[in-house]
Amino acid sequence: MSSTHPTRRAATLCIHAGTHHDSATGGACSPIFPSTAYAFPHPTGANIYPRYFNTPNQRVIAGKLAALEQGGEALVFGSGMAAIATVLQTELRPGDHAVFQADLYGGTHHLVTRELARGGVEYSFVRGVEEFAAAIRPRTRLLYLESPSNPLLRCLDIAAVADIGRRHGVLTVIDNTFATPINQNPLALGIDVVIHSATKYLNGHSDLNAGVVVASAAWIQRLTEVATHLGGMLDAHACGQLERGLKTLALRVRQHNENAGRLARHLQQHPAVRCVIYPGLPEHPDHAVAARQMRGFGGMLSFELRAPSRIDRFLGQLRVVLPALSLGGVESLVCVPSRTSHRLMTPAERHEAGISDGLVRLSVGIEDIEDLIEDVDQALAADSP
Numbered sequence: 031m032s033s034t035h036p037t038r039r040a041a042t043l044c045i046h047a048g049t050h051h052d053s054a055t056g057g058a059c060s061p062i063f064p065s066t067a068y069a070f071p072h073p074t075g076a077n078i079y080p081r082y083f084n085t086p087n088q089r090v091i092a093g094k095l096a097a098l099e100q101g102g103e104a105l106v107f108g109s110g111m112a113a114i115a116t117v118l119q120t121e122l123r124p125g126d127h128a129v130f131q132a133d134l135y136g137g138t139h140h141l142v143t144r145e146l147a148r149g150g151v152e153y154s155f156v157r158g159v160e161e162f163a164a165a166i167r168p169r170t171r172l173l174y175l176e177s178p179s180n181p182l183l184r185c186l187d188i189a190a191v192a193d194i195g196r197r198h199g200v201l202t203v204i205d206n207t208f209a210t211p212i213n214q215n216p217l218a219l220g221i222d223v224v225i226h227s228a229t230k231y232l233n234g235h236s237d238l239n240a241g242v243v244v245a246s247a248a249w250i251q252r253l254t255e256v257a258t259h260l261g262g263m264l265d266a267h268a269c270g271q272l273e274r275g276l277k278t279l280a281l282r283v284r285q286h287n288e289n290a291g292r293l294a295r296h297l298q299q300h301p302a303v304r305c306v307i308y309p310g311l312p313e314h315p316d317h318a319v320a321a322r323q324m325r326g327f328g329g330m331l332s333f334e335l336r337a338p339s340r341i342d343r344f345l346g347q348l349r350v351v352l353p354a355l356s357l358g359g360v361e362s363l364v365c366v367p368s369r370t371s372h373r374l375m376t377p378a379e380r381h382e383a384g385i386s387d388g389l390v391r392l393s394v395g396i397e398d399i400e401d402l403i404e405d406v407d408q409a410l411a412a413d414s415p
């Protein structure tokens with residue numbers, strides 16, 4: 031499928047890996063193949079059908095992500111949650127046990143607590159590498175992590191968790207959405223399965239839902255069988271749109287990294303800000319781990335206002351940064367986790383999780399950094415007591 035040399039660098043792979051070359055026209059872009067009916071018997075022996083995850087445009091995305099994450103194979107889903115649910119369904123049977131990082135993406139947390147138990151699967155939530163090891167039982171089949179996590183951007187030593195999984199013969203799975211394959215390649219650190227919500231940075235334009243799983247060819251074959259039953263695939267037009275987004279992934283992520291780093295250091299100096307949470311800052315508790323395993327620190331940052339009561343004034347004054355859910359697009363977005371992702375927790379549970387009422391999460395976009403700094407400054411000035 032991919033005509034790209036395996037040792038090419040990420041920015042080149044974003045553009046060229048997986049491309050479906052159209053020999054009839056010599057076009058530079060993959061054509062879009064919308065058919066849901068393909069010849070049978072097919073001259074190649076293949077049985078092509080969108081829900082079999084094997085149409086040309088699905089294969090283009092899979093080829094690109096397998097190359098970028100340095101994996102054997104990839105599978106493209108209709109959403110990040112479809113990817114996550116299908117991974118869990120593939121590996122876990124009634125009576126099995128799985129270990130999840132406690133500060134999971136909200137949708138994944140709900141999937142685990144509401145659906146896994148219904149399937150007779152037991153689970154534990156843990157914090158930190160040692161707790162992953164301590165939580166393993168005879169029926170443990172899966173260790174699941176996110177690094178950096180949402181919204182406190184904690185970074186777990188990925189190679190250490192991968193090592194625990196390998197020693198116990200347990201599959202290790204990471205949600206790599208926040209880092210992107212540009213900043214972090216977990217398979218190279220020993221992780222078995224990498225998941226992305228492609229809705230975020232991979233597509234990067236806040237205009238489609240998609241998900242991706244990358245792993246060894248053998249494991250993706252198992253995943254494909256289950257995925258075919260569950261049916262959470264992506265259609266050809268959305269694949270074409272996602273392919274276009276992916277071509278600029280390396281370029282966008284470089285700018286997200288740079289803008290977030292600049293804004294983090296700026297906010298650190300601001301009198302209205304109590305603290306800034308960004309893995310690229312030496313003050314971040316996991317800075318050393320992040321520096322070891324990431325090539326860039328990403329576009330997500332959080333900060334705490336000194337006066338939480340002024341949070342609505344701050345949000346209302348912003349003119350460039352949009353108060354909105356989701357993340358990873360070219361536009362800067364801001365949200366307040368205590369009112370969004372963590373609103374269903376009790377105040378005590380939020381306190382325990384480190385989510386204060388003054389906590390603000392920024393998905394730093396790729397606008398001009400001077401405009402972002404000016405916008406946040408004037409909104410914070412309105413916010414000053």
Ligand SMILES: *Cc1c(COP(=O)(O)O)cnc(C)c1O
Nearest residue numbers: 109110111135205207227229240
């Ligand atoms: C958004 C997100 C998901 C879910 O992805 P969808 O495409 O919305 O289904 C999973 N994990 C993380 C870290 C996310 O940010």
